[in-house]
Amino acid sequence: MSDESDVPVSIGHEPTSIGTKRVLGVVPGKPVAGERKDPEEQDLVMVWPHLLVRHAVAALGALFTVLLISVFFDAPLREVANPDVTPNPEKAPWYFAALQELLSHFHPLVAGVLVPGGVIVGLICLPFIDRNPRTAARFRKVAVTAFTIFMVVWILLTIVGFAFRGPNWGWVWPWNEWHGEL
Amino acid sequence: MSANVETSSTVVDRFKDTTVGKAIFRSPRRVTPRDRAAGHWSNFFLHIYPVKVKRKAIEFRYSYYLGIISVVLFGSLIVSGIYLMFFYVPSPGQAYTNIQTLQTDVSLGQYIRNVHRWSAHLMVLAVAAHMAKMFYRGAYKAPREFNWIIGVILLVVTLLLSFTGYLLPWDQLAYWAVTVGSEMSAYVPFVGDRVQELLLGGPIVGSSTLLRFYVLHVAVLPSVLVMLLMIHLWRWRKDSMLDMAWEDGNE
Numbered sequence: 001m002s003d004e005s006d007v008p009v010s011i012g013h014e015p016t017s018i019g020t021k022r023v024l025g026v027v028p029g030k031p032v033a034g035e036r037k038d039p040e041e042q043d044l045v046m047v048w049p050h051l052l053v054r055h056a057v058a059a060l061g062a063l064f065t066v067l068l069i070s071v072f073f074d075a076p077l078r079e080v081a082n083p084d085v086t087p088n089p090e091k092a093p094w095y096f097a098a099l100q101e102l103l104s105h106f107h108p109l110v111a112g113v114l115v116p117g118g119v120i121v122g123l124i125c126l127p128f129i130d131r132n133p134r135t136a137a138r139f140r141k142v143a144v145t146a147f148t149i150f151m152v153v154w155i156l157l158t159i160v161g162f163a164f165r166g167p168n169w170g171w172v173w174p175w176n177e178w179h180g181e182l
Numbered sequence: 183m184s185a186n187v188e189t190s191s192t193v194v195d196r197f198k199d200t201t202v203g204k205a206i207f208r209s210p211r212r213v214t215p216r217d218r219a220a221g222h223w224s225n226f227f228l229h230i231y232p233v234k235v236k237r238k239a240i241e242f243r244y245s246y247y248l249g250i251i252s253v254v255l256f257g258s259l260i261v262s263g264i265y266l267m268f269f270y271v272p273s274p275g276q277a278y279t280n281i282q283t284l285q286t287d288v289s290l291g292q293y294i295r296n297v298h299r300w301s302a303h304l305m306v307l308a309v310a311a312h313m314a315k316m317f318y319r320g321a322y323k324a325p326r327e328f329n330w331i332i333g334v335i336l337l338v339v340t341l342l343l344s345f346t347g348y349l350l351p352w353d354q355l356a357y358w359a360v361t362v363g364s365e366m367s368a369y370v371p372f373v374g375d376r377v378q379e380l381l382l383g384g385p386i387v388g389s390s391t392l393l394r395f396y397v398l399h400v401a402v403l404p405s406v407l408v409m410l411l412m413i414h415l416w417r418w419r420k421d422s423m424l425d426m427a428w429e430d431g432n433e
Contacts, residue, residue: 044234075298077281077351081352124331134320135323135426181355
């Protein structure tokens, strides 16, 4: 550093104070924190405002979506419950449609107990089954492939059970007959 | 410079300097980053958040914001659900007519019922998608295994909440969906019949079932969900500063 740049520069006719400190001079030079650098992923940012404004936008987006759907679509209400009249098809709520579809192919002990129980237990144990510490998909091909297959099969079963099943759980094309209920 | 600080005072800042203001707010004036952190730290509503997060964690691709969306939908369900409770009696003789009356005679009744119904479906979707996103990010790995487990249980509780709520309108859709769903529990080895009877309060879906599902839906399951959610968020805050065992970056 040159001598000149370390010499305090007078900042005016009157002493300035910040709180209880008196500022006597300002020294030109490099920033105290060192060279400016580009922000990196591991850098820390304040939650307020950086994360909170994003959360606020996401929250308003979600609420606005609910508002729009609720204005334009009414929740279904069929005839009053009647234990003597079984509708055909009998459908479980859509999030159980995959299980109901499995129920039509396998013994109820498999489709109703072992598969859902196995999925829940498997998900809970996942961190202890998959001991690979890597997080990027390209270093964990087995886990990502297995989970993706599971997700695709489950979503397909849900769509089939929800929209492609009609009377007596027979196959229907949803554009011909619609039996999905929300 | 001191003049500058004074002129930048807002009404809120001046209120904070009064006797009453000092009683309410203990955080220092927000001059330095440290003051801002202290202000965050001493705020009740912000205490569920960390003060700082890694830059990558605020980006859309990191989480798709599915966690906050799930929480907001749950909030929408609490508010709309409490409104619906004012007009609903969980008995087979009244439940269905209550819903009809709600839709035709109650201010905003149909709209609030719609909000409750669609928020519930969207919440199931959001929670499931949140879980899938956390899988693909590898966020279940050490040191965050426990929060993944809490998350899986939260998904199960969300499904149970949706399922118990499905019966309450007491229409054909509700009645038979719950009949199909609960028939599966009868196949649990050895205790299946008992489980089903405990759930339904009888051999078939009836008035005891409606009361049981109602109590589970408005009291038991929401309490369980809130408790687990508090642990989930607390753990999220605590774990947000921890490095994963292996940081591969955001790709």
